Amino acid sequence: MKKEELPQDPSVLDKFTKDLCYVVDESGNYTTGLSRGWEVKAAALDLAWGDIKERIEEAKQKALKGEISPLLFFMELRLMDMGTLAGYSGFWKWQIKRHMKPSVFNHLSEKKLERYAKVFDVSVDDLKNVRGNEN
């Protein structure tokens, strides 16, 4: 990539930093350049976030219908997989899988609910009622 071809498209990095890239000058020697962003990768990141938002919404609808416990919604909201939630909550993966069932979740002790609420950074009440915040 030639230095003058380095894209300078607006991106989410604006106001944070710039991307350092390796580029060649007119005689083919490598040097570095800073890039604001590249529309091609901004679109890839947008798409990833679009997918995440879809999964959050889907999990929310399922939880509100009582098909699955609110845990899935909060996992999606906080971008977690089973292993990450297990790490932060201290529950085993098999326990979390059980807690995904509304029938099991609805009978969890206050103490266990608090553990989840703390990880997701919400109140126990919000946890039970599928109310997420944008932190």
Next chain:
Amino acid sequence: MKINFEHIQAAHCENGVTSNLLKYAGVNNITEPLAFGIGSGLFFIYIPLLKVNNGPAISFRTMPGLIFKRTCNALDIPVVRKTFRSSEKAARFLNECIEAGQPVGCQVGVYYLTYFPKEYRFHFNAHNLVVFGKEEDNYLISDPVMETVTTLTSAELDRVRFAKGVLAPNGQLYYPSAKKEVSEEQIKKAIKIGIKRNVRDMLYIPGPVVGVAGIKYTANRIKKWRDKLGLKQAGTYLAQLVRMQEEIGTGGGGFRFMYGAFLQQAHAYHPNDTLLNVAEDFTKAGDLWRSAAVQAAGIYKGRLGSQEDFNTMGDYLLEIAEIEKKAFKELSNIKW
């Protein structure tokens, strides 16, 4: 307490931490491309059954941690590396290092990294930064991918050092344990080792999913994604490929430009013109990776979508595989 540590921005976090810490330890001539090449950083792997963030698991570089380890090893520099079970002990050890004037590399998770834009904050736990001081409750942070230095409170730093999930850092810190002069002869030798190991990694690791063979394998998979996954999910997969290639501090073109820069810098130590010619091949490979990304974007933005478009995408990767294969063959034929 503030250590007189020079923050030099890098494309990739681990390269940057490695080169900046080594520079502090007295290796004056080290640069990001040299650290990357000596650590044999260039790689390709596609793990078909593993999913990352609901997309394909693809990497353009070697495993986290290896570049620091290999580069220090090759330059014969002793390393301290520690993980912790308790965050109190982790903080105490870090503070002792700083008080002793030793800047320290830390492995951290990105999700709670407050100075990153929200859109970049996934549960990715193999990010690296250098702590080079503490003023009251604020740690002075040199994050190589940032233009300038920044700070984290002790609570914020503790949270990212003890991030959970895949590759959980467990408070891991590391640093070269002695200041040391490195001779030109040593760097020459380290470059040779790094290139030879990279030839092995890209050409001779058995199995279809690694190195040049892995690029070919991915090319042929991509051609089938449209029928197998449907247009929408195929788009998601291609977007993930592009993000791994361009987003995660690769310096552009999935580290291929950085490797080209390394070979040019290596030429200053080994005046063999093959190195310059192969550097050009990597510039070409990087440019093709970028063209492939533009093609992929056409698909995931909905402008393209026919089977022909997927074939074109796959063909880019086949062409890249040929170029990189030839490039590494030429490197392997160098008489050092």
